[in-house]
Amino acid sequence: MINHWMFKCKDISHLISRSMDQKLPLRIRIGIKFHLMMCNLCLRYKKQLELIHKAISKLDTDKEEIFPVTQLPDQTKEKIKKNLENH
Amino acid sequence: MSHPSTWVDTYGDYLYSFALYRVQDNATAQDLVQDTLLGALKSKKNFKGQSSEKTWLTSILKYKIIDFIRKKYREPLLENFDLESTALDDHFDAMGKWKTGPAKWASDPEQLLEQKSFLDIVKKCLQKLPKKQAGVLALRELEGETTQTICKVFNISTTNCWVILHRARSLMRKCIEINWLKKRE
Structure with a gap:
């Protein structure tokens, strides 16, 4: 009976991600909590996703750091400059 | 100015x-x-x-x-996303249980946030994500956009959006794990 409404690890991994984007219904939140109390691997998964979220926001303090800077071609620069002058 | x-x-x-x-x-x-x-x-x-x-x-x-x-993306993107990815299913057995499960990264995970070498790996993994997933994840985690906005921008269903975010996070996690553990060896 209990097994009937209990989540599998596979479902939990999806629901953990979803809980980061949306407030889940109480019944589901309880189901997740219950599962995490008994499942160390899913608990670790959850903590790692939270850590990744924090790490990404930390990178955000300087966006240029995250994505390598590509030079705007000189030709385009000149073209844009000209267009700016003409406006 | x-x-x-x-x-x-x-x-x-x-x-x-x-x-x-x-x-x-x-x-x-x-x-x-x-x-x-x-x-x-x-x-x-x-x-x-x-x-x-x-x-x-x-x-x-x-x-x-x-x-x-x-x-x-006025046309729905659905066909571009491989929703039934075998890569993700690979982590679980037929009963939906972890096969190996996530590995332990550090005794004190919070402390990883202070390590430049760890953040470098996070950065590299973000750059390596499939581009569309990276786009959705960037809007969500970097710009802090709600899933509703992201759905509208990419013209995808909310469910599809959640699946994409789930896949992106799962891939990020895997990528970080592989590279971080390799570094520590």
Whole structure:
């Protein structure tokens, strides 16, 4: 009976991600909590996703750091400059 | 405010890289930079100096990018996303239980956030994500957009959006794990 409404690890991994984007219904939140109390691997998964979220926001303090800077071609620069002058 | 004629040299590369990462097309990214600067010139008087010039220009660029993506993806993207990815299912057995499960990264995971080598791996993994997943994840985690907005921008269902975010996070996790553990060996 209990097994009937209990989540599998596979479902939990999806629901953990979803809980980061949306407030889940109480019944589901309880189901997740219950599962995490008994499942160390899913608990670790959850903590790692939270850590990744924090790490990404930390990178955000300087966006240029995250994505390598590509030079705007000189030709385009000149073209844009000209267009700016003409406006 | 600096003179508009200096904008291209001061912010051109930054704005271009910012756009390039999100639209993945050189010509489009260049057009977006031009539209942004021309738009900025027109709305110059709206710049109140509450934010830096760079932040102001970036916010105009963001608006242009969202507009561009919205037009481009007017057709649903569904077929482009491999929703039934075997890669993800690989982690679980037929009963839906972990096969090996996530590995332990550190005795004190919070402390990883202070390590540059760890953050470098996070950065590299973000750059390696499949581009569309990276786009959705960036809007969510970097820009802090709600899933509702992301759905609208990419014209996808909410369910599809959640699946994409789930896949992106799962891939990030796997990528970080492989690279981080390898580094520690």
